[in-house]
Amino acid sequence: MVAAGQSASTSSNLQTWSVVAVEDPERKGKLSELAGNQAHIRQCPLFLVWLADLARLADIADSRGLPREALDYLEMFVTATIDAALAAQNAAIFAESKGLGMVYIGGIRNQVGVELGIASQPSLSKPDLRFSPQEAPR
Numbered sequence: 001m002v003a004a005g006q007s008a009s010t011s012s013n014l015q016t017w018s019v020v021a022v023e024d025p026e027r028k029g030k031l032s033e034l035a036g037n038q039a040h041i042r043q044c045p046l047f048l049v050w051l052a053d054l055a056r057l058a059d060i061a062d063s064r065g066l067p068r069e070a071l072d073y074l075e076m077f078v079t080a081t082i083d084a085a086l087a088a089q090n091a092a093i094f095a096e097s098k099g100l101g102m103v104y105i106g107g108i109r110n111q112v113g114v115e116l117g118i119a120s121q122p123s124l125s126k127p128d129l130r131f132s133p134q135e136a137p138r
């Protein structure tokens, strides 16, 4: 499913998204509460949190001593949000093609930063756990 997401186009070849897979019942329960007590978050076997992730680029820039001011522009936020949405929708279509149901949960944005440890910097989402950046399957 994630490979299907990775096959989506990304703007400028920057891959400004990440996904966090949540299977632990306790963690899903907490997410359900934070997203307005949506029972289907507790009930689903796999909950994928798709992130507009500019933190990875920030880390790379920092590690190389390169400037990263451009990441603060609204344009980059829009770019990352579109990248994440395209990846999520590719994964959704893949899941449905296999007969699996899915539903987007916009409620995840209510106060989920608390649960996932998303960074305090408003413009840079930072998950605790990220899959390793890797070559997108082609």
Ligand SMILES: Cc1cc2nc3c(=O)[nH]c(=O)nc-3n(C[C@H](O)[C@H](O)[C@H](O)COP(=O)(O)O)c2cc1C
Binding pocket: 038, 103, 104, 105, 106, 107, 108
């Ligand atoms: C960005 C987005 C956020 C959504 N958030 C929720 C949500 O928090 N909980 C939920 O049960 N469904 C959510 N949905 C699913 C919609 O409620 C669902 O798609 C609805 O049935 C609208 O009908 P349609 O998909 O045929 O347009 C969301 C869908 C999208 C695209």
